[in-house]
Amino acid sequence: MPASEAGAPPAPFRLYNTLSRQVEPFEPLVPGHVSIYACGMTVYDHAHVGHARAFVVFDAFVRWLRTGGWSVRFVRNYTDVDDKIIRRAAELGEDPFALAQRYIDDFRADCDALELAPPEAEPRVTTSMDDILAMIGELVAKGHAYAQGGSVWFRVDSFADYGQLSGQRPDKVCAAPDTGDKADPRDFALWKAAKDGEPSWPSPWGPGRPGWHIECSAMARSCLGHTIDIHGGGLDLVFPHHENEIAQSTCANGQPFSRWWMHNGLLTLVKHTADGVVQDVKMGKSLGNVVNIRDALQQVPAEALRLYYLQAHYRSPLPWTDDALTEALAMLARLYEARELAARMQGEGDADRVAEALGADAQEVLSLGRAFPERFAQALADDFNTSAALGLAFELTRALNRLANHKKAASRGGPVVGPALEALAHLSVLGLLTRTSEAFDEEVKDKRLAALGIDRAHVEQLLAQRTQARADKDWARADALRAELDALRIVVMDRPGGVAWKLRLTEG
């Protein structure tokens, strides 16, 4: 239940607004409630890890708002009819609606794999046609749009504030030589007259289909109302998509469209040019340099991908490299291992007294654990700074490990690490540290062994042989087996309770 309904006001926070280009204290339209519309997928291909960043960031953001007591209504659309879908379908000789549905199903599987909380609504263009036509009709009636040759165009000239989001000056905007006979080259399509063989819907202006931008304006209005709190999407949507949405919605609704515009940074890839220069270029479908979500998730657990995204601030560009994922996985493993060590600590009694008895490292764990909720909340309340928030978790992790080195920690540290364990549980807000250590270890082994092409049975066999060699005190043979395992990236750990092993995640 939202805290607002329970009487307590939701936790305040600050959020960067692309409109004002600064971080501002968030103020909802309706106290205690936040309405969010995020631009979703155009479903003509698999979703890639660049898309996933946007989805993970907004998923984490929404979850965090909810734990802060906000009542959130989150909407994310599907663009299921558009030029690219039609073209792709034609290439494959497939029905465009069937193709779109196929990729929607595909995308939902990715969402499940990424453990994204489902939005309250996922409107589709093809089922929102009435809303879209109604809005176009209003724009025509108000003189903001005109029909020409079966198409309807938005008259950019009729909206004085055009360009406010992207900083474009209306007189400097030069649109592409779009098809159709527009009155002004800057005008953009609200309704596209049907061409032969294309899917179309009847309209007062003749058969056709919606332009790209109008769908979001119409669906946001029907799902969330005339003015929404936060509109999100990738930075590459600022112009022209979001600019055009603002123009359409503001003109049709007669009131501001979205109070906040929240844009996530893009993934970049290192590109080696012919003359050996290295530069970062954006990952994009049109550049053909994408990595699909499912391919990434074959390499590592979804949580590692989440950590990879959230370790950087959402607005920063984020470099995608060959070992970025395994590096994130190594970080995640560090968190899991520390949590496990802490969870195994025994003992009882008053935390402060036990900490005093165990010494400074224990007292540090206790105070860091107690201070964590407040500091964590502060970091996230400052423009959703997940990077700083995660830094706190690693600070705590090191303190826990330091404590664990003490001889008495395992038998007596329990009360001291209580707050720290609660602190680490906070990371579930970001979708991290959500499973048991055993489940995590198994998933890592399964995925990494498969990704590296290593046979698990063979590994187990080598481990058994080494255990025998050690029992025989045949150290030479034990070391040789260790070396053999090491070549397979298997790290063997001799522990009091037996032999444990794991995969070396980062390159030495």
Add this chain to the structure above:
RNA sequence: GGCGGCGUACCCAAGUGGCCUAAGGGAAAGGUUUGCAAAACCUUCAUUCACCGGUUCGAAUCCGGUCGCCGCCUCCA
């Protein structure tokens, strides 16, 4: 050409006027530990925040300039 943004250690990355003689992760070197290891911990690793000026008692943080890079202006998360 227009608009916006960025430049922090070997790599990734927080910090945006004094708590910064700059968080966190990875890599590297030495040490503790170990049959040998691994993990973990300790120490070292930016007196410095692209460069040059300026404002200020005080700047990585503000202002001006220079250089480099990125995004958008065409579909793109």
